[in-house]
Amino acid sequence: SVPAAPLHHNTSLLAALTEVEDALTSSVQTDDEFLTEVASHLIVAGGKRVRPLFSVAAAAVERPRIGDASRESVLGGVSVELVHIGSLYHDDVMDEAVIRRTVDSVNARWGNLRAILAGDFLLARASEIAASLGVEVAGLLAATIAKLCEGQVRELQSMFDVGRTEEAYLSSISGKTASLFASACRIGGIVADLDRDAIDAVTEFGQRYGMAFQMVDDVLDLTATEEQLGKPAGNDLVEGVYTLPVLRALELDGGEELRDLLGQPLEPAQIDRVRAI
Numbered sequence: 489s490v491p492a493a494p495l496h497h498n499t500s501l502l503a504a505l506t507e508v509e510d511a512l513t514s515s516v517q518t519d520d521e522f523l524t525e526v527a528s529h530l531i532v533a534g535g536k537r538v539r540p541l542f543s544v545a546a547a548a549v550e551r552p553r554i555g556d557a558s559r560e561s562v563l564g565g566v567s568v569e570l571v572h573i574g575s576l577y578h579d580d581v582m583d584e585a586v587i588r589r590t591v592d593s594v595n596a597r598w599g600n601l602r603a604i605l606a607g608d609f610l611l612a613r614a615s616e617i618a619a620s621l622g623v624e625v626a627g628l629l630a631a632t633i634a635k636l637c638e639g640q641v642r643e644l645q646s647m648f649d650v651g652r653t654e655e656a657y658l659s660s661i662s663g664k665t666a667s668l669f670a671s672a673c674r675i676g677g678i679v680a681d682l683d684r685d686a687i688d689a690v691t692e693f694g695q696r697y698g699m700a701f702q703m704v705d706d707v708l709d710l711t712a713t714e715e716q717l718g719k720p721a722g723n724d725l726v727e728g729v730y731t732l733p734v735l736r737a738l739e740l741d742g743g744e745e746l747r748d749l750l751g752q753p754l755e756p757a758q759i760d761r762v763r764a765i
């Protein structure tokens with residue numbers, strides 16, 4: 489969750505995040521109560537809301553107070569968060585994940601068919617909101633959804649490959665994670681009418697931050713607890729995904745011991761051994 493202390497010093501940022509919550513809730517209202525319930529599931533469950541925070545902050549870079557956000561930057565952030573949540577619905581179907589944001593995954597609660605449809609619905613609502621912000625934002629969000637898909641396909645093609653290169657890993661996370669952080673910032677910059685250099689600068693920041701964010705996420709899979717993650721820890725390891733920390737450990741280890749351990753179902757003691765490496 490967002491650290492409490494800075495928010496006390498910044499009531500306008502807190503107000504923007506409250507607006508984000510309200511707009512997220514409104515965005516999934518339909519005449520179909522069941523669809524609204526399924527689509528609300530991970531909104532209600534929480535999440536850090538890092539991406540909308542970046543939209544709001546990017547829109548405020550040339551203003552005296554961070555969080556001096558326009559309604560448009562809040563809506564831009566909401567469109568990005570809806571894409572993020574929709575991608576989590578689909579990702580959990582692909583991974584057969586049962587826990588997300590500390591609660592049942594949507595597929596575990598309602599099955600794959602409804603999880604896929606509700607994910608589609610979230611993407612549609614994200615597109616509607618982006619379109620209300622103009623053609624540039626709408627086009628950017630659509631292009632970003634395409635990048636997430638490209639990144640995820642690249643991920644599928646190399647994640648289980650013992651010969652995975654760091655370039656393959658970086659190319660995958662650039663698409664599946666960093667592109668949405670970059671667009672979160674860029675949309676904030678566009679709706680705040682920043683000049684083109686500033687828009688490019690906040691986009692570059694988002695892209696780099698997103699790369700670092702995914703690398704940390706992959707390290708946390710090895711080092712954090714289920715309580716901290718809101719989902720089971722060590723998942724990547726159990727499934728044999730070659731994330732950056734694993735690739736680096738393979739290098740450090742000289743390869744042999746770790747190479748023998750990986751690529752098969754691991755016992756708890758073996759997981760501890762890999763973590764130690």
Ligand code: GRG
Nearest residue numbers: 535536574575578579633636637640664665705
């Ligand atoms: C349908 C848009 C769409 C895409 C299809 C499934 C897919 C392709 C992409 C998934 C990509 C994916 C799940 C990347 C991982 C991103 C990531 C770091 C998730 C965790 O983000 P946090 O830590 O989670 O911000 P919270 O719960 O705090 O929001």
